[in-house]
Amino acid sequence: MKRRQVLKTLLISAALMLPAGAALAADAVKVGLILPMTGPFASTGRQVEAGAKLYMAEHGDEVAGHKIELILRDDTANAEQTRRIAQELVTREKVQVLAGFGHTPLAMAAAPLATQGKVPMIVMAAGTSVITEKSPFIVRSSFTLPQVTEPLAKWAKDNKIEKVVTLVADYAPGLDAEKAFSDTFTKAGGQIVESIRVPLANPDFAPFLQRVRDAKPDAVFSFVPSGVGSALMKQFDDRGLAQAGIRLIATGDVTDDDLLNKMGKAALGTITTHHYSAAHDSPENKAFVKAFEAANGGMRPNFMAVGGYDGMALIYEALKKTGGDAKGEALVNAMKGLSWTSVRGPVSIDPETRDIVQTVYFREVKEQDGQLWNVEFDKVEAVKDPVKAAKK
Numbered sequence: 019m020k021r022r023q024v025l026k027t028l029l030i031s032a033a034l035m036l037p038a039g040a041a042l043a044a045d046a047v048k049v050g051l052i053l054p055m056t057g058p059f060a061s062t063g064r065q066v067e068a069g070a071k072l073y074m075a076e077h078g079d080e081v082a083g084h085k086i087e088l089i090l091r092d093d094t095a096n097a098e099q100t101r102r103i104a105q106e107l108v109t110r111e112k113v114q115v116l117a118g119f120g121h122t123p124l125a126m127a128a129a130p131l132a133t134q135g136k137v138p139m140i141v142m143a144a145g146t147s148v149i150t151e152k153s154p155f156i157v158r159s160s161f162t163l164p165q166v167t168e169p170l171a172k173w174a175k176d177n178k179i180e181k182v183v184t185l186v187a188d189y190a191p192g193l194d195a196e197k198a199f200s201d202t203f204t205k206a207g208g209q210i211v212e213s214i215r216v217p218l219a220n221p222d223f224a225p226f227l228q229r230v231r232d233a234k235p236d237a238v239f240s241f242v243p244s245g246v247g248s249a250l251m252k253q254f255d256d257r258g259l260a261q262a263g264i265r266l267i268a269t270g271d272v273t274d275d276d277l278l279n280k281m282g283k284a285a286l287g288t289i290t291t292h293h294y295s296a297a298h299d300s301p302e303n304k305a306f307v308k309a310f311e312a313a314n315g316g317m318r319p320n321f322m323a324v325g326g327y328d329g330m331a332l333i334y335e336a337l338k339k340t341g342g343d344a345k346g347e348a349l350v351n352a353m354k355g356l357s358w359t360s361v362r363g364p365v366s367i368d369p370e371t372r373d374i375v376q377t378v379y380f381r382e383v384k385e386q387d388g389q390l391w392n393v394e395f396d397k398v399e400a401v402k403d404p405v406k407a408a409k410k
């Protein structure tokens with residue numbers, strides 16, 4: 019009896035001697051952030067990470083009694099690495115949330131692990147429609163290619179563009195963009211004269227742009243992933259397509275805010291559709307751009323940064339809603355139907371598809387105060403992913 023009591027007293031005093039943070043740390047919600055931090059798509063990783071970190075800096079690292087711990091891992095945009103890292107984060111680090119996913123194949127590689135581990139997986143960057151169907155634990159804070167492409171195809175037909183060549187990166191989001199553009203444009207009475215697919219890695223656009231020239235369309239519609247747009251823009255200019263009377267219209271991935279300023283005059287007048295522009299005129303966005311640039315040595319945020327920022331908002335708001343319950347099903351259920359005012363405008367999570375519903379903006383590249391911006395001139399509100407809407 020006596021010995022047991024002494025032991026108990028010792029244990030209690032040991033517990034009291036623990037630093038205050040230790041009890042909380044045991045309770046921390048770990049978020050495994052998997053991104054391409056090196057390699058050809060490092061700009062995506064850098065932007066998403068900076069967006070997520072800014073959200074935490076502004077909102078504190080504690081939610082509903084839990085400390086939020088971000089664990090960043092570099093998958094170098096290699097799907098086998100993404101799968102391995104996701105596995106390790108779930109089984110060894112015991113993360114309660116997986117997040118990031120810079121490209122579609124990377125998100126696809128991690129999806130089975132989210133299902134097996136019952137871990138919510140926040141897709142902050144990748145944009146192929148089908149991704150959210152790969153696990154009931156996936157919620158998306160970025161966008162889908164069909165969501166931003168369909169409005170552009172309608173705009174083109176309404177603006178005297180009759181013949182189009184499509185030119186897309188030859189992988190899942192490119193094929194999504196190609197199909198969304200072609201289907202919508204031809205349905206509206208337009209004609210697709212050629213569909214060109216370019217390799218994803220280090221594309222040399224010159225031979226493909228020559229084919230575009232020969233086909234003599236009114237415009238070329240393009241999607242290439244964030245980070246690749248300036249190469250396309252430069253070669254479009256070098257080959258004199260604009261002088262030949264061919265317009266470039268694209269998803270906003272091509273005139274990515276991270277690179278736009280360095281694209282120079284060749285980019286002026288390019289019409290794009292997308293869900294975020296650093297030039298978006300709202301008090302929330304003005305504050306966001308200012309804080310982001312201040313925290314990142316003047317780097318301008320692009321849509322990837324906003325995917326990271328809003329992805330963290332999703333995690334924080336869901337945790338508040340569950341009162342700190344971080345179990346997979348509870349968190350995903352809490353994310354369904356959430357809505358908030360993002361720096362991009364009003365957004366919500368479609369409770370049926372777990373995709374983001376958002377405004378799609380029409381923008382033109384313009385020079386303002388000596389810098390290039392995607393200046394919004396029109397919009398379509400509350401756009402869902404059209405591929406899933408059509409399946410219902």
Ligand code: PHB
Nearest residue numbers: 121122144145243244271
């Ligand atoms: C994707 O791989 O899903 C992806 C990557 C970059 C983008 C858009 C989509 O800009």
